[in-house]
Every structure is written in C-alpha cells, then in structure tokens.
Amino acid sequence: MEIAIWVVCGAAGLLLLFGLIGGYCMYRFAIRRDDKRTNPYWDRPLKKPDSVTEEEFEKMREGEDLLKSKMCEFYSMRSRDGLRLVARYYRHPSERGIFLMVHGYRSSSIADFSGAVKSVWDMGYSLFMIDERAHGRSEGRAIGFGVLERYDVVDWAKMIGEQFPGVPVVVDGVSMGAATVMFACGVGWPDNVKAVVADCGFTSAGDICKTCMKKWFHLPAFPVYYGAKLWTRLLGHYDLDAVSAKESLRKLADPALYPRPLPILIAHGREDGFVPYRMSEENVKAFAKDDGSLAPNAELFTSDTAEHGMSFLRDYDGYMAALARLFDKAGLPHDRVEEEEFVPETPIEELTRPEMPAGDLFTIN
Numbered sequence: 133m134e135i136a137i138w139v140v141c142g143a144a145g146l147l148l149l150f151g152l153i154g155g156y157c158m159y160r161f162a163i164r165r166d167d168k169r170t171n172p173y174w175d176r177p178l179k180k181p182d183s184v185t186e187e188e189f190e191k192m193r194e195g196e197d198l199l200k201s202k203m204c205e206f207y208s209m210r211s212r213d214g215l216r217l218v219a220r221y222y223r224h225p226s227e228r229g230i231f232l233m234v235h236g237y238r239s240s241s242i243a244d245f246s247g248a249v250k251s252v253w254d255m256g257y258s259l260f261m262i263d264e265r266a267h268g269r270s271e272g273r274a275i276g277f278g279v280l281e282r283y284d285v286v287d288w289a290k291m292i293g294e295q296f297p298g299v300p301v302v303v304d305g306v307s308m309g310a311a312t313v314m315f316a317c318g319v320g321w322p323d324n325v326k327a328v329v330a331d332c333g334f335t336s337a338g339d340i341c342k343t344c345m346k347k348w349f350h351l352p353a354f355p356v357y358y359g360a361k362l363w364t365r366l367l368g369h370y371d372l373d374a375v376s377a378k379e380s381l382r383k384l385a386d387p388a389l390y391p392r393p394l395p396i397l398i399a400h401g402r403e404d405g406f407v408p409y410r411m412s413e414e415n416v417k418a419f420a421k422d423d424g425s426l427a428p429n430a431e432l433f434t435s436d437t438a439e440h441g442m443s444f445l446r447d448y449d450g451y452m453a454a455l456a457r458l459f460d461k462a463g464l465p466h467d468r469v470e471e472e473e474f475v476p477e478t479p480i481e482e483l484t485r486p487e488m489p490a491g492d493l494f495t496i497n
Contacts, residue, residue, distance in 0.1 A: 152359045152362075153359070154351075154355070154356035154359055154360075155355075155356050155357070155358065155359020155360035155361070155362060155363050156359065156360075156363050158341075158345070158356055158357070158359070158360035158363075159360050159363040159364055159367060159368070162275075162341060162344075162360070163274050163275050163277075163360075163364055163368055164273065164274060164275075164367075165266040165267075165272060165273050165274065165275065166238075169238055170238045170239070170240070170267055170268070171238070171239055171240055171243050172240075173196075173240055173242050173243045173246075174240060174242050174268070177196070178192055178193065178196050178242070178243065178246060183439040183440075183442060184442070184445070188247065188442070188445040188446070191247050191250070191445055192246040192247045192445070193246075194250050195242075195245065195246035195247055195248065195249040195250050196242060196246045198249055198250055198253060199222065199242055199246070199249060199259075199261075202222055204220045204221060204222050205220070205221045205223070206218060206219070206220060206221075206269075207219045207220075207221055207260075207291070207295075209287060209288065209291050211265065211272075211283070211284050211287070212283050212284075212287065213280075213369075215265055215270065215271040215272045216270065216271045217262065217263065217264075217265060217270040217271070217284060217288075218262070218263050218268065218269040218270050219260055219261060219262040219263065219288065220241070220259075220260075220261045220262075221258065221259070221260050221261075222253075222258055222259040222260075222261070223258045224253060224256055224257060224258040224259075224469075226256050226469050227256065227257070227258050227299065228255070228256035228257055228300075228464070228465055228469070229256075229257050229258070229299060229300040229301065229302060229326070229464060230257060230258045230259075230260050230292055230296065230299055230300070230301050230302070231252050231257045231258070231259055231260065231301075231302050231303075231304055232260045232262070232285070232288060232289060232292065232301055232302070232303045232304065232325075233245050233249075233259060233260065233261045233262065233304050233305075233309075234262060234264065234281075234285055234303065234304065234305035234306070234309030234310075234312050234313055235261075235262075235263075235264060235267070235305075235306060235307075235308075235309050236305075236306050236307030236308045236309050236310075236441065237275065237277075237307055237308040238267070238275070239267075239306075239307070240263070240267065240268055241261035241262065241263070242261070244306040244307070244309065244441060245259075245261065245304070245306070247444055247445045248304075248444050251452065254468050254469065255465070255466050255467070255468065255469060256465065256469035257302070260288070260292060260301075262284075262285070262288055264281050264284070264308075264309070264312070265280060265281060265284060273368075274364075274367065274368035274369070274370075275308075276337075276368070276370055277308060277311070277337035277340070277341070277372065278308055278311040278312035278314075278315045278337060278375070279315065279337050279370045279371070279372070279374050279375055280370055281308075281312040281315075282312055282313075282315035282316040282318070282319050282375070282380075283316075283319060284312075285303065285305075285312055285313060285316050286316050286319045286320065286321060286322070289301055289303065289321060289322050289324065289325050290322045292324065293322050293323070293324040298324075299324065300324060300325075300326040300462075300464060301324045301325045301326065302325075302326060302327045302328070302329065302462075302464070303316075303321070303325055303327070303328045303329070304328075304329040304331070305328075305329065305330055305331065305333065306331045306332065306441050307331070307332050307333065307334075307406070307407060307440065307441055308333075308334075309333075310329075310330035310331050310332055310333025310334075310398075311330075311333040311334045311335075311336075311337070311340075311377060312333075313328055313329075313330050313333075314328075314330050314333050314377040314380055314381055314398075314415065315375050315377060315380045316380070317380045317381055317383055317384050317394070317396070318375065318379065318380030318381075318382075318383040319380075320383070320389040320390075321390075321394065325394070326394075326395075326462040326463070326464060327394070327395045327396070327397070327458050327459065327461070327462040327464065328394060328395070328396040328397070329396075329397045329399070329455070329458070330377075330396065330397070330398050330399070330415075331398075331399040331400070331441065331443060331444070332399065332400045332401065332404055332406075332407050332412070332440055332441055332443070333377060333398070333407065333411070333412065333415065334377070334407045334411050335376060335377050335378065335411045335414050335415060336372075336373060336375065336376045336377065337372040337373070337374075337375075338357070338361070338372040338373040339411070340407060340411075341357060341360065341372060342357050343407075343408065344406075345357060360372070361373070377411075377414075377415045377418075378414060378415055378417060378418045379418075381396070381415060381418035381419065381430075382418045384396065384418075384419075384429065384430075385427070393427075393428070393429040394429060395429045395430075395458050395461035395462045396429060396430050396431075396458075397430075397431050397433060397454055397455065397457075397458045398412050398415060398416050398430070398431070398432050398433070399412075399432075399433040399434075399435070399443045399444075399451065399454070400412035400432070400433075400434060400435070400438075400443065401434075401435040401436075401437070401438025401439055401440070401442055401443045401446065402434060402435065402436050402437070402438070403436075403437055403438060403439050404438070404439060404440045405439060405440060406440040407440060409434075412432060413432070416430065416432045418430075428461070429461060431454060431457065431458065433450065433451060433454040435447040435450065435451070
C-alpha cells in the first residue's frame with residue numbers, strides 16, 4: 133500500500149512538474165514579446181505568403197505602396213496599465229470617416245491590411261493603424277490575446293473621438309485583432325464607433341491556445357495549458373479564460389451600452405488553418421434568434437476557399453458587397469471618392485525614421 137501511495141504521489145509530482153515547465157515554455161513561446169518573431173514589414177518590403185496568388189499579392193503590394201508613399205502622423209497614448217501605445221494616422225483629403233485597424237498575433241497592420249487599405253482609401257476613409265501592445269513601436273512585454281487589448285482599442289476609439297469630433301469610426305480587426313474588437317464590444321464602444329468588422333477571430337484566448345497546442349505540438353490541454361495559464365497570471369497579469377467573444381457580443385443587445393444597435397460583420401474563410409471556421413460559427417450564435425436567423429445588425433460572411441485572413445482578397449466582390457450592407461446599416465457612404473495623385477516633396481526613400489520622444493502627437497513631414 134505504501135509503495136502504491138509513493139508511486140501515485142511521484143506520478144502526480146512529475147505531472148505537476150511537467151505542467152509547470154511546459155506551461156512556462158508555452159508562455160515564453162506564445163505570450164512573451166519577441167520582436168524577432170514579429171513581422172518587420174513597415175521597414176522592409178512585404179514577402180509573398182505561400183497561400184497567396186500572384187494576383188492577390190499584387191493587391192497587397194498596391195496597399196503597401198499607398199502606405200509607404202504617403203505622409204502619416206504618429207499618435208501615442210497611455211494604456212490603462214501605463215504602457216505607451218503607438219499608431220499611424222493617414223488622413224484622407226476628403227475624409228468621410230476613419231478606419232481603426234487592429235492587426236493580428238505577432239503581425240502588423242501593414243501586413244494584415246495591405247490587401248484592403250486601397251479599397252478603404254478609395255471610399256474616402258482615413259486609416260488609423262495601431263501597433264498593439266507588445267508589437268511594433270508600442271510598449272508591453274506580454275501579448276494579451278485580446279483580453280488586455282480590448283481596453284486599448286476602446287481607448288483608441290475614444291481618443292480618435294476627442295481628436296476628430298464628429299468623424300465616424302469603423303473598427304476593423306483581423307485574427308487576434310478580430311477577437312480584440314469582439315471582446316471590446318463587451319466593454320462598450322464610444323458613440324463615434326458606427327460599425328465593427330471582425331475577420332477570422334477566435335472564441336477566446338484559452339480556446340485558441342488549446343487548439344494550437346493540439347494541432348502544432350500534439351499536446352492535450354492538461355496539464356501544460358493550465359501551467360501556461362498560471363504563468364500568464366503571474367507574469368502577464370491576466371487570465372486566458374477571462375472573456376469570450378460570444379458573451380461579449382451579446383452585450384451589443386444591452387441598451388445601457390448601446391442605445392442604438394451597432395452593426396457588425398463577422399467574416400471567415402472555411403480553409404482557415406489557424407483559427408478554425410467553427411469559431412466564427414460559434415461567435416455568431418450571440419445574434420441567433422429563435423427561428424435560427426441572425427439579428428439584423430449582424431452578418432456572417434463566409435469565403436469557401438480562403439485561408440487565414442485571406443477572405444477579402446480571395447472573395448473580393450463578395451466581401452465588398454458585405455461591407456456595403458454593413459455601411460448601409462450604419463448610415464455610412466461607401467461609393468468611390470476621386471483623389472488627385474499625391475507626390476511627396478521628399479522621395480520616400482530619403483525619409484528617415486523619426487525618434488519618438490515623450491508626448492502625444494508626432495508628425496512626419
């Protein structure tokens with residue numbers, strides 16, 4: 133009997149040790165900031181992803197050229213936990229509104245939105261492209277998987293409202309950015325936010341971590357995930373299971389937060405190999421009515437052939453039609469705006485990266 137007890141205790145101890153060591157490794161791999169694994173495409177030319185066709189990559193290059201040939205303003209703000217966050221603002225000469233663009237995991241807004249910015253710009257919308265915490269020029273040691281970032285994006289929207297009163301805002305997130313903007317619906321968007329786009333977002337931080345552990349490392353959730361959850365609480369100061377997209381989206385029906393229904397477009401590709409399509413199917417259940425249809429302020433757009441984050445490029449006409457329906461619900465214009473070609477006084481290759489001193493607003497000129 134004593135031997136059996138020692139065997140059980142030893143096995144439990146080894147399991148605990150494995151969970152703690154494996155969980156710490158997962159924390160370092162998935163959550164801790166690592167600029168070497170974050171794409172550098174603001175400073176280098178975009179590289180063609182394997183899943184992208186030459187035609188689709190050409191659209192991405194068009195967006196890259198647009199962003200790198202125009203002057204932008206740098207904005208910064210302090211997060212609720214004291215981090216300095218940075219964003220780029222490209223003002224359209226005929227500004228009809230502002231797209232607040234929220235990029236994905238270990239990515240950047242130029243990488244995630246290069247295929248879409250030309251179409252958004254052509255509709256007369258300015259581009260407000262943030263570096264999420266622990267990415268790019270923003271501070272932060274831990275990626276929050278949307279749990280922390282939900283407050284950041286709400287505060288960015290509030291700051292935009294203060295800087296540009298009366299200008300409508302469309303919030304657009306991709307991947308982790310999509311989860312972030314859905315989680316933020318539970319916090320409460322300010323009145324200047326008129327519509328939300330969430331492209332290939334996950335159901336919760338915990339769900340996507342467990343999904344990737346199983347797919348990439350063939351590990352069950354127990355015990356490594358729970359070890360990682362402990363380390364994330366201790367070092368990242370948040371709970372991976374603190375918030376779910378579906379519960380956050382249900383808050384859109386709360387008249388105390390939203391006196392008027394806030395339109396939302398949820399998009400996803402069925403061939404997504406990172407965030408499973410079923411997660412958007414689960415998220416959209418927040419809007420399901422008794423007869424199985426969705427509430428009128430919500431739509432799920434599906435691209436049958438798109439991989440992760442590729443729905444806009446893979447099904448351009450369908451996606452633009454879905455955006456038009458979203459804009460109509462929000463009362464926003466979406467016809468094309470003609471613009472004179474802008475030629476910078478200084479060739480773009482001669483511009484230098486400015487240092488970022490303490491302050492709130494920085495302009496490249």
